[in-house]
Amino acid sequence: MNSTSTGARDEFRKLPSMNALLDEPEIALLATQQGRRAAIDALRALLDDARRAIADGDCAPDAQSWPARLAQRLDADSRPSLRPVINASGIIVHTNLGRAPLSADARRAINSVTSGYSNLEYSLADGQRGSRHVHARALLCELTGAEDALVVNNAAAALYFALTALCRGRGVLVSRGELVEIGGGFRIPDILRQSGAYLIEVGTTNRTHPRDFANAIDDETAALLRVHTSNFRQIGFTTAPPLEALVDLVQRARQLRVDGAPANLSQSRYAALRDAQPDASHNDSESLLVIDDVGSGALLDLTRFDLAAEPLVSESVASGADLTIFSGDKLLGGPQAGILVGRRAVIEALRHHPLARALRVDKLTLAALEATLHSYRRGQALHQIPVWQMISAPVDLLTARATRWRDALVAHGIDAAALAVIEGQSAVGGGSLPGETLPTALLALTVDHLDKVSTHLRTLDTPIVARISDSRLCFDPRTVLPEQEEALLRGIEKIVRGA
Ligand SMILES: *Cc1c(COP(=O)(O)O)cnc(C)c1O
Numbered sequence: 001m002n003s004t005s006t007g008a009r010d011e012f013r014k015l016p017s018m019n020a021l022l023d024e025p026e027i028a029l030l031a032t033q034q035g036r037r038a039a040i041d042a043l044r045a046l047l048d049d050a051r052r053a054i055a056d057g058d059c060a061p062d063a064q065s066w067p068a069r070l071a072q073r074l075d076a077d078s079r080p081s082l083r084p085v086i087n088a089s090g091i092i093v094h095t096n097l098g099r100a101p102l103s104a105d106a107r108r109a110i111n112s113v114t115s116g117y118s119n120l121e122y123s124l125a126d127g128q129r130g131s132r133h134v135h136a137r138a139l140l141c142e143l144t145g146a147e148d149a150l151v152v153n154n155a156a157a158a159l160y161f162a163l164t165a166l167c168r169g170r171g172v173l174v175s176r177g178e179l180v181e182i183g184g185g186f187r188i189p190d191i192l193r194q195s196g197a198y199l200i201e202v203g204t205t206n207r208t209h210p211r212d213f214a215n216a217i218d219d220e221t222a223a224l225l226r227v228h229t230s231n232f233r234q235i236g237f238t239t240a241p242p243l244e245a246l247v248d249l250v251q252r253a254r255q256l257r258v259d260g261a262p263a264n265l266s267q268s269r270y271a272a273l274r275d276a277q278p279d280a281s282h283n284d285s286e287s288l289l290v291i292d293d294v295g296s297g298a299l300l301d302l303t304r305f306d307l308a309a310e311p312l313v314s315e316s317v318a319s320g321a322d323l324t325i326f327s328g329d330k331l332l333g334g335p336q337a338g339i340l341v342g343r344r345a346v347i348e349a350l351r352h353h354p355l356a357r358a359l360r361v362d363k364l365t366l367a368a369l370e371a372t373l374h375s376y377r378r379g380q381a382l383h384q385i386p387v388w389q390m391i392s393a394p395v396d397l398l399t400a401r402a403t404r405w406r407d408a409l410v411a412h413g414i415d416a417a418a419l420a421v422i423e424g425q426s427a428v429g430g431g432s433l434p435g436e437t438l439p440t441a442l443l444a445l446t447v448d449h450l451d452k453v454s455t456h457l458r459t460l461d462t463p464i465v466a467r468i469s470d471s472r473l474c475f476d477p478r479t480v481l482p483e484q485e486e487a488l489l490r491g492i493e494k495i496v497r498g499a
Pocket residue numbers: 154155156157182186227228229230231293294295296326327328329337338430431
C-alpha cells in the first residue's frame with residue numbers, strides 16, 4: 001500500500017508539466033539560446049530531482065524558480081569535462097594533472113599556429129608539399145648534439161615504434177634490473193612482446209655487467225636497450241654498465257659481423273668481442289643498435305638544485321647511443337610528445353616506416369614543442385619554462401608567497417589561528433627522482449572534517465588539489481602558477497566559510 005500522504009500528493013500536483021515549463025518565456029529563451037534538446041534534458045532531470053525530494057518529504061520548488069534552476073543546470077551541463085585545476089600539491093610534473101604546464105611562448109605559438117592555416121606540411125621555399133617532420137628537427141639536433149630527430153605522440157609510442165621498426169623478429173637485450181613498469185601499465189617486457197622483438201634478459205636484478213651483454217649478443221641480436229628506471233631506485237650492492245660500455249660492445253660486434261665471424265663463437269663471445277676492432281662508422285640501421293630510453297629527458301642538469309642527476313639527453317647522444325628516446329612533457333617542460341634523436345640512418349629508417357604516419361603529432365604539439373625548445377636555445381629555460389621555474393624557485397621566495405597568502409586570507413576575515421606557514425617538501429614527480437625532494441614552504445590550514453573539505457576543494461569552479469599532512473590541508477606555492485593565486489585564495493575562503 002502506497003503511503004504517500006495527502007501533503008505530498010498536493011506537492012506533486014504543484015510540479016509543472018514539461019510543456020508548461022517550455023511555454024514560459026524565460027525558459028523558451030534559454031531553450032533557443034542553448035538548444036531545445038539540452039533544455040528538455042535538463043528540465044527532465046530537474047523534475048526528477050524535485051519528485052525525489054518530495055518523496056523524501058520536501059515541498060515542490062517555488063514556481064518562479066524554474067528559469068534560474070534551468071540556467072544553473074545548463075551551465076553545469078555545458079562545463080567542459082577537461083578543465084583547469086590549481087595544483088597546490090607541490091608535485092611539479094604531476095601526471096594526473098596534465099604533467100608540464102606550457103610556457104607563455106608555447107601557448108602563444110599554439111594560438112598563432114592554430115588560429116588559421118599553417119605551413120605544417122608545406123614548403124614555403126618552393127611552394128610544394130613539405131614534411132611536418134622538419135619543424136622541431138634542427139632545434140632538437142642543436143640542443144642534443146644528435147644528427148637527426150623525430151617527434152611522435154609520446155615516449156611510450158616512441159619506444160614501441162623503435163622496437164617494431166628496427167628490432168621486430170630479432171632479439172633485444174635488456175638488463176634484468178631495467179625490466180620496469182613505468183606507470184599506467186607501461187611495462188618494458190610487454191612493450192617488447194607487442195613490438196614483435198624478442199626480449200633477452202641479461203644480468204641480474206641488482207647487478208649487470210658488460211660481459212653479460214657481450215655473452216648474449218649473437219647474429220639475431222637487433223639491439224641493446226637501456227631503460228632509465230625513472231620511478232624507482234636501487235641502492236646497495238648494484239651495478240649497471242655505463243652506456244659507453246654498451247656502445248663499445250656494439251661497435252665491436254658490428255665489426256665481427258662484417259668480418260664474417262661464425263655465429264656460434266668457439267671462444268666466449270666476450271673474449272671475441274674484446275679482441276675485435278670497434279667499428280664506429282657502421283651505418284646500417286638493420287645491424288645492431290644501442291637504444292637508450294632516458295625517460296624524462298632532461299636538457300638541463302638537475303644537480304645544481306641539489307637533486308640527484310637525471311640522465312641528460314646530450315650525454316646519451318655523446319656516449320654514442322644510436323637512438324635516444326625521451327618525453328616532451330616531463331622535465332623538458334613542453335607538450336606531450338615522444339622524441340627520438342640519434343644517428344641519421346636510424347631516424348631516416350623510422351621516418352619512412354608506416355608507423356611514423358600512425359604516431360605522428362599534430363600542429364599544436366609541434367608549435368608548443370618548437371617554442372619550448374627556443375627557450376632552451378636562448379638560455380632562458382629557467383626563466384620561461386614553468387617546470388624549470390618551479391624547480392629553481394628559491395625557498396625564501398616560496399616562504400614569502402605562502403606568508404602573503406596567509407596575510408591575505410586573514411585580511412579577509414579567516415581566523416589567523418587556523419593558518420600557519422610551515423616547512424615542507426616538494427617533489428619533481430613524473431616518475432623521476434624517486435625519494436628526492438626540494439625544501440619548500442607550505443600554507444597549512446587547520447579545518448574540521450578534512451575529507452569533506454578536500455572534496456569540496458576539488459569541486460570548486462576551479463578545483464584545487466592540495467596535500468594533507470598532519471591532519472592539515474597544505475598548499476605548496478611551488479606548483480601554484482602566479483596567475484592562479486587569486487582563484488586559490490578565493491577557493492580557500494569559500495571552503496573555510498562553508499565548513
Ligand atoms: C615516462 C617514461 C616513459 C613513457 O613516457 P610517455 O611520454 O609518458 O609515454 C617511457 N620510458 C621511461 C623510462 C619513462 O620514464
